[in-house]
Amino acid sequence: MTAGLRWVGLLPAGLIVLPLLAFALGMHVPTALIIFLLLIGLMLTGMPISIALGLTVLTYMFAMTNVPITAVALKLFTGIEKFEIMAIPFFILAGNFLTHGGVARRMIRFASSMVGHWHGGLGLAGVLACALFAAVSGSSPATVVAIGSIILPAMVKQGFPTRFGAGVITTSGALGILIPPSIVMVMYAVATNTSVGQLFIAGIIPGIALATMLGMTTWYRARKNNYPRLQRATWAERWRAFRESIWGLLLILVVIGGIYTGIFTPTEAAAMSAVYAFFVAVFVYRDMPLRKVPKVLLDSANMSAMLLYIITNAVLFSFLMASEQIPQAMAAWMLDKGLGVVAFLLFVNVLLLLAGNVMEPSSIVLIMAPILFPVAMKLGIDPVHFGIMMVVNMEVGMCHPPVGLNLYVASGITRMGITELTVAVWPWLLTMLVFLVIVTYWPALTLWLPQTLGMMR
Amino acid sequence: MLRYLDHLEEWLIAFLMGGATLLIFVAVVHRYAAGVPVPVLQDALLKIHLSWAQELCIYMFIWMAKFGAAYGVRTGIHVGVDVLINRLDPGMRRRYILFGLLAGALFTGVVGSLGANYVWAIGHTDQTSADLELPLWIVYLCIPCGSYLMCFRFLQVAVSFIRTGTLPHHDIAHVEGVEEPGAAYPIADDLHPADLGQRGER
Numbered sequence: 001m002t003a004g005l006r007w008v009g010l011l012p013a014g015l016i017v018l019p020l021l022a023f024a025l026g027m028h029v030p031t032a033l034i035i036f037l038l039l040i041g042l043m044l045t046g047m048p049i050s051i052a053l054g055l056t057v058l059t060y061m062f063a064m065t066n067v068p069i070t071a072v073a074l075k076l077f078t079g080i081e082k083f084e085i086m087a088i089p090f091f092i093l094a095g096n097f098l099t100h101g102g103v104a105r106r107m108i109r110f111a112s113s114m115v116g117h118w119h120g121g122l123g124l125a126g127v128l129a130c131a132l133f134a135a136v137s138g139s140s141p142a143t144v145v146a147i148g149s150i151i152l153p154a155m156v157k158q159g160f161p162t163r164f165g166a167g168v169i170t171t172s173g174a175l176g177i178l179i180p181p182s183i184v185m186v187m188y189a190v191a192t193n194t195s196v197g198q199l200f201i202a203g204i205i206p207g208i209a210l211a212t213m214l215g216m217t218t219w220y221r222a223r224k225n226n227y228p229r230l231q232r233a234t235w236a237e238r239w240r241a242f243r244e245s246i247w248g249l250l251l252i253l254v255v256i257g258g259i260y261t262g263i264f265t266p267t268e269a270a271a272m273s274a275v276y277a278f279f280v281a282v283f284v285y286r287d288m289p290l291r292k293v294p295k296v297l298l299d300s301a302n303m304s305a306m307l308l309y310i311i312t313n314a315v316l317f318s319f320l321m322a323s324e325q326i327p328q329a330m331a332a333w334m335l336d337k338g339l340g341v342v343a344f345l346l347f348v349n350v351l352l353l354l355a356g357n358v359m360e361p362s363s364i365v366l367i368m369a370p371i372l373f374p375v376a377m378k379l380g381i382d383p384v385h386f387g388i389m390m391v392v393n394m395e396v397g398m399c400h401p402p403v404g405l406n407l408y409v410a411s412g413i414t415r416m417g418i419t420e421l422t423v424a425v426w427p428w429l430l431t432m433l434v435f436l437v438i439v440t441y442w443p444a445l446t447l448w449l450p451q452t453l454g455m456m457r
Numbered sequence: 458m459l460r461y462l463d464h465l466e467e468w469l470i471a472f473l474m475g476g477a478t479l480l481i482f483v484a485v486v487h488r489y490a491a492g493v494p495v496p497v498l499q500d501a502l503l504k505i506h507l508s509w510a511q512e513l514c515i516y517m518f519i520w521m522a523k524f525g526a527a528y529g530v531r532t533g534i535h536v537g538v539d540v541l542i543n544r545l546d547p548g549m550r551r552r553y554i555l556f557g558l559l560a561g562a563l564f565t566g567v568v569g570s571l572g573a574n575y576v577w578a579i580g581h582t583d584q585t586s587a588d589l590e591l592p593l594w595i596v597y598l599c600i601p602c603g604s605y606l607m608c609f610r611f612l613q614v615a616v617s618f619i620r621t622g623t624l625p626h627h628d629i630a631h632v633e634g635v636e637e638p639g640a641a642y643p644i645a646d647d648l649h650p651a652d653l654g655q656r657g658e659r
Contacts, residue, residue: 008541008545009541009545009546009549011541012541012542012553042560043537043538044538044541044542045542045553045556045557045560046537046538046539046541046542046543046553046554046557046650047537047556047557047558047560047561048535048536048537048557048561049535049536049537049538050526050535051535051557051560051561051564051565052537054564054568055560055563055564058564058567058568069571070571070574070575072568072571073568073571073572073574073575073600074575074597076568076572076600077519077597077599077600080518080519080522081515081519082515083511083514083515085518086477086514086515086518089474089477089518089521090478090481093474093478099632099633100632100633100634101632101633101634101635102634104632104634104635142632145631145632145635146632146635149632149635150635263489264485267481268481268485271477271478271481271482271485272481272482272485274478275478275479275482287633287634288633292633293475294471297471297472297474297475298467298470298471298474300474301470301471301473301474301521301525301528302470302525302528302529302532302534302627303534304474304518304521304522304525305470305521305522305523305524305525305526305528305529306525306526306529306534306535306536308518308519308521308522308525308526309522309525309526309529309535310536312522357540358538358540358647359536359538359648360536360648363536402540402647403540403646403647403648405646405648408646408647409646
């Protein structure tokens with residue numbers, strides 16, 4: 001503990017007390033500044049983000065407005081009274097049914113039979129398996145654990161350095177939030193009133209593109225270092241592996257197909273995918289005995305409730321922002337400064353990458369999207385493009401310290417320190433950053449598919 | 458006594474999760490099945506109206522969210538920004554963690570009381586929900602009940618933290634059917650506060 005840190009320790013307390021003091025003394029501080037300082041101070045104390053958001057709003061309502069405070073309690077209910085939001089618990093449930101080592105093994109077998117004979121061998125298979133498993137399970141840390149703890153020992157046994165495997169799995173595990181169905185996309189859709197269906201379809205090509213780029217990095221480094229390859233699988237083996245993994249993969253098809261053809265609304269598609277996942281896990285794969293189902297329900301409810309609670313309070317907070325006209329003021333300021341689309345997108349990316357240092361994706365999207373979105377609209381940026389860009393940015397945040405969730409999980413299963421792992425991850429992290437630039441400044445990559453399919457103008 | 462409350466909470470949210478899923482599944486199947494021209498069956502299906510399913514699903518999930526959030530305090534699943542405090546010395550960290558827990562209790566307590574007031578007020582009107590025609594006060598009852606329960610959970614965690622210096626930890630990386638080499642030591646992730654004894658491992 002350095003002396004410097006001891007002073008930093010007083011920072012949250014100062015950030016909470018100062019704005020309140022300034023307000024109590026009747027000093028002329030802009031309300032927006034008070035709100036933000038208070039929020040940052042409360043968050044830095046380490047309390048749940050939902051509580052920090054809620055307390056900020058409560059303080060604001062209590063001290064600075066004449067809005068009846070009962071409105072807060074009511075908003076806590078009506079804020080999430082939307083059917084679209086309910087896709088989140090359903091997707092979490094669907095993912096949890098299929099988050100199982102057995103499913104991971106099937107995906108790995110399929111992936112290695114398809115690409116294992118190229119340079120990179122198991123590493124390349126790891127990228128593909130992560131992409132598939134992450135899409136189905138919907139959870140990045142779970143992907144890193146499930147795929148990583150099966151494939152990493154096998155890679156080490158074949159002679160890959162631990163670093164290489166750890167780098168591949170840590171970054172590829174994050175692919176799940178870009179490949180639909182994605183919970184972070186639903187969050188963005190909820191926060192900005194964008195169509196979930198359009199976002200899902202728009203995520204397909206960037207998802208495949210990023211997986212390909214991560215695969216290329218793996219391939220290149222493996223070829224340079226001459227890492228072992230697998231024997232080419234016969235078509236019969238491939239067919240068998242495909243038939244085993246198809247039941248899990250069909251979940252993606254149920255969701256995308258169902259939404260695209262208009263058979264289901266996104267929330268209905270989510271519910272159908274949950275029932276489908278239950279059926280596959282219990283009766284087709286038989287990974288899960290029926291008596292485990294209540295446990296899965298409870299775990300899913302726990303995770304969903306946590307996210308819904310953040311949403312509730314984030315809705316309250318964005319209600320506060322709107323009533324103080326903060327996004328409008330920001331938009332006016334930026335346009336006034338002559339900030340163009342290019343500079344704004346750069347600013348957004350840097351801001352989000354910084355936020356990614358301290359928070360996890362759902363909270364960032366829920367807090368930042370309502371603030372940044374109105375500005376983006378003023379500048380004529382497409383809402384779907386903006387959303388996909390945010391999601392890609394979130395992926396990067398999951399793979400670097402201090403808060404990259406994937407990094408911590410990977411450090412758990414590889415027993416490598418965070419610092420060592422950060423070094424191991426960098427080639428793939430750099431690839432992701434390059435991809436982030438591509439997605440940011442090339443909207444056609446995102447918008448081509450939904451436009452071609454006639455889902456957008 | 459407390460054990461019964463714990464179980465009740467768990468069963469309630471697990472039931473709401475499963476129930477809502479089945480409900481929407483049945484509603485969708487019904488919508489398409491009723492379009493298939495099978496003589497007697499179609500007539501029977503057309504007589505059943507499931508237009509209220511969507512509303513009920515929303516209410517079930519909001520109830521699940523309120524009680525699940527309370528359960529989440531007990532399981533330590535709520536995420537925060539813990540980068541800073543996890544690097545502070547134990548004395549300072551202890552104060553911040555306690556402050557956070559009490560702030561949580563304060564917020565949920567206030568919201569619970571506001572909600573109770575509101576429910577009391579509309580309890581004396583005969584407002585009902587749009588499709589189900591449930592009395593609104595029953596629907597909104599989850600705000601005071603859920604929030605007060607959450608307040609109680611925050612206090613409970615605070616007391617046990619004062620006594621033992623440990624917090625409930627949610628295992629983010631548990632996957633069934635995988636032998637976990639990582640289970641040997643807890644994964645500290647800076648989205649949750651670390652226990653007081655855990656300093657210096659990073």
